[in-house]
Structure formats: structure tokens, C-alpha cells
């Protein structure tokens with residue numbers, strides 16, 4: 001066949017040491033492929049299908065034909081008479097002028113810090129997404145007060161985690177979406193069920209798990225991967241968990257993430273802006289998946305959320321996430 005086989009521009013092949021995948025960032029599909037097909041796709045712009053398969057054994061040709069047919073019929077790729085231009089396969093750059101784009105603020109029943117001044121600072125830093133986690137049964141009127149604070153800010157997306165109580169039931173919380181449209185996800189812990197509700201743009205996770213500290217965080221691995229453009233792009237160039245993230249832990253200390261040990265002062269004594277500008281705070285931002293041990297051999301590295309708080313080797317900033325059970329080398 002004297003035509004070229006091309007993947008669609010939103011389909012990106014990624015090679016691991018034992019397997020490969022095609023990440024379809026438009027349909028959010030992670031399609032496993034064998035290494036022989038990855039290698040074929042890697043050179044597919046240098047020659048027509050006929051030319052590239054001509055030097056193969058009959059067995060290899062048969063295998064490639066089956067795989068390419070699968071990609072073609074499942075709309076991962078197409079044939080063309082000319083090789084496609086480089087610019088068509090480059091990932092578009094995601095513009096983001098904010099100093100911080102996402103934040104986590106934690107509270108326990110004994111916390112002394114207040115949400116309002118923190119949200120005011122996040123606003124100035126250009127933060128777009130905020131996660132507020134209450135490790136106790138927050139009264140409904142206090143939850144509404146918190147959501148009202150975020151409603152008045154330029155934060156675009158709010159996620160909340162609270163412990164279930166009589167007044168904070170699934171039914172009551174689902175109704176909050178009408179009043180607070182920025183609310184995108186609610187995790188209700190310590191319930192009698194494990195159900196995910198989706199209603200009117202709100203994802204409500206009702207879980208029997210008791211979440212009373214940040215230690216529940218950091219679970220990652222092959223079962224949690226998402227083929228999403230922003231995550232893919234960020235994973236290639238930055239740390240996809242900590243880049244432009246700031247956190248205030250339940251004791252009021254400013255951190256990269258509430259689960260990390262390093263603190264950059266207390267909100268009562270320092271500003272988030274001064275912390276964000278320090279090199280010490282930003283040092284994790286450049287730890288891409290390609291720099292992390294084991295992950296750098298994994299075909300899922302651009303679609304997998306990283307975690308620097310819980311790593312296999314304590315104190316090694318390039319160690320694999322502790323809570324991932326997947327080993328790409330096996």
C-alpha cells in the first residue's frame with residue numbers, strides 16, 4: 001500500500017520498557033499497544049505502509065496488519081497520500097499566567113486558621129481550583145459560609161471533603177450545586193455506602209471510608225490514569241501534582257501539599273505570595289515523570305497522577321510513588 005498511516009493529532013503513543021500505549025486525549029482512552037506497533041508508528045512518517053512493511057518477516061507483517069487495522073477501525077488513525085507535517089502532531093501549549101492554579105486547604109475541628117483571608121490571597125495569585133477538606137462533621141451553615149466565600153472569589157472550581165452528619169446527607173449536599181455552581185466535587189466520608197452520584201455537573205462521592213487526616217492521599221497507579229490533555233501536557237514538562245499548587249495544612253502551615261513534611265511558615269506569620277516566590281517552594285515543580293525512578297520506564301507516565309509525599313524511598317525526591325502497585329518492568 002503506497003499510503004502513510006498517521007495517528008490523529010490528539011492520539012499520542014508512549015513507550016514503556018515492556019509495553020506501550022496510545023493516549024487519545026480527545027476521547028480519554030488509553031489504548032495498550034505492543035512495542036512492535038509503537039516502533040512502527042514511530043517511523044510511520046518516514047515511509048508508506050508498503051515500504052515500511054516490506055523489510056519485515058511474514059509473521060511481523062501479519063501482526064502489523066492486524067494492529068493497524070484495529071487502530072484504523074477504532075478511529076485512532078487514518079491513511080494519507082503524504083506524510084503529515086510535524087506541527088500537526090505537537091501537543092498544543094497550555095497558556096497559564098497564574099502564579100498558582102490549584103490549592104488545598106485543610107481543617108480539623110481544632111484548626112485556628114480562617115478560610116476567607118486564604119481565599120483572598122489565592123485570588124490574587126490567580127488560583128482557579130480549590131479543594132477544602134474538613135476532617136470532621138462540619139455544620140451545614142458553616143459549609144455554606146465557606147462556599148459563599150469561594151463564590152465571591154475568582155476561583156472557578158471548588159471541591160469539598162467532609163464527614164457525613166445528620167444535616168449533611170447526600171440529598172442536602174446535592175442540592176447545594178444549585179446555590180453554588182462552582183462546586184464540582186464533594187466527598188462525603190464515613191457514610192454507610194460506597195456510591196458515586198453525578199448530578200447537574202456535581203460529582204458526589206459517598207464513601208464508608210473515614211477520612212480524618214491527609215494520610216489517605218497519594219493513591220496512584222495504573223487503575224487511576226486519565227488520558228486528559230492538561231495532565232498529559234503538565235506531566236511532560238512539570239510535576240503534575242505539585243506544579244503551581246499550594247496548600248495550607250490543618251495546623252495552618254503553608255506547604256506544597258498537606259501530606260508533605262516541608263513547611264514554609266504559618267499563615268498567621270507569612271503570606272502565600274512570599275512563599276510562592278521562594279525557590280525552596282518551587283523546587284519540586286520540575287520533577288517530571290521522566291525524572292522519577294521506575295515511572296520513567298512506564299508507558300502510563302503522562303497520564304498518571306504523581307505523588308511526592310509518599311515515596312518508596314523517604315528523602316529521595318526522585319523515588320517512585322509508594323502507593324502505586326504497578327510495576328512497568330514486569
Ligand code: SF4
Pocket residue numbers: 220221222289294295298299300301302304305320321324325326327328
Ligand atoms: S509506575 Fe509511576 S507512572 Fe507508572 S503507574 Fe505507577 S506511579 Fe504511574
